[in-house]
Amino acid sequence: MHSPLPYDSQHLRQLTGELITHVRELGHAGWTPATSSNFSMRLDERHAAITVSGRDKSKLCESDVMVVDFDGRPVATELRPSAETLLHTQLYRRAREIGCVLHTHSLVQTVASRLFAPQGHVRFEDYELQKAFAGNHTHQGAIDVPVFANTQDMRELMPKVETALETRPMWGYLIEGHGLYAWGRDMPEARRHLEAFEFLLACELKIRELKR
Numbered sequence: 339m340h341s342p343l344p345y346d347s348q349h350l351r352q353l354t355g356e357l358i359t360h361v362r363e364l365g366h367a368g369w370t371p372a373t374s375s376n377f378s379m380r381l382d383e384r385h386a387a388i389t390v391s392g393r394d395k396s397k398l399c400e401s402d403v404m405v406v407d408f409d410g411r412p413v414a415t416e417l418r419p420s421a422e423t424l425l426h427t428q429l430y431r432r433a434r435e436i437g438c439v440l441h442t443h444s445l446v447q448t449v450a451s452r453l454f455a456p457q458g459h460v461r462f463e464d465y466e467l468q469k470a471f472a473g474n475h476t477h478q479g480a481i482d483v484p485v486f487a488n489t490q491d492m493r494e495l496m497p498k499v500e501t502a503l504e505t506r507p508m509w510g511y512l513i514e515g516h517g518l519y520a521w522g523r524d525m526p527e528a529r530r531h532l533e534a535f536e537f538l539l540a541c542e543l544k545i546r547e548l549k550r
């Protein structure tokens with residue numbers, strides 16, 4: 339006899355479908371090169387659906403999505419979750435309203451993470467597109483996106499993310515030479531934030547290029 343699953347498998351199927359659609363689109367846009375990137379959605383108050391480690395995200399299918407608890411442990415599966423699972427579960431554990439976390443490695447994100455690492459942040463100032471971030475209702479003002487040093491030890495990165503989250507409302511951060519984390523209350527909002535980060539980072543890179 340199998341013990342019953344500790345989550346709603348119907349809900350998991352629904353989230354998996356949503357992940358497949360969006361992740362494949364991001365893969366086809368070239369934002370997930372060489373099996374990079376990882377993606378998750380909140381399943382309930384203790385579990386998240388997350389991509390299996392090492393899979394080709396542009397060809398994501400049902401068997402590439404698994405369940406973890408908020409300590410990052412696989413639930414009812416032998417599959418290995420994303421190497422960066424703890425960066426996802428940290429956000430779900432911290433804020434009930436976070437429903438989706440998207441991590442990508444686009445060229446723009448990776449170049450920007452290198453260029454702005456010495457300052458420790460990228461500043462977006464007076465862009466109309468700042469209104470794409472939840473809670474922002476005007477182009478006026480500055481939004482600082484943190485850039486953290488890369489590491490293979492997520493437990494080293496987590497306290498830095500935690501500190502940044504305590505100081506300001508935040509919808510994403512960069513990791514140096516690595517990529518971008520963005521999140522939202524649901525998939526459409528996380529996707530909007532991800533696209534806004536991509537566009538604004540591209541603007542900042544372009545401005546620097548034109549000034550040279």
Ligand SMILES: CSCCC(=O)C(=O)COP(=O)(O)O
Nearest residue numbers: 374375376391392393420421
């Ligand atoms: C080949 S990409 C290196 C790992 C990484 O940064 C990433 O986003 C993908 O890791 P995962 O374990 O989630 O496949």
Ligand SMILES: [Zn+2]
Nearest residue numbers: 374375516517
């Ligand atoms: Zn990564």
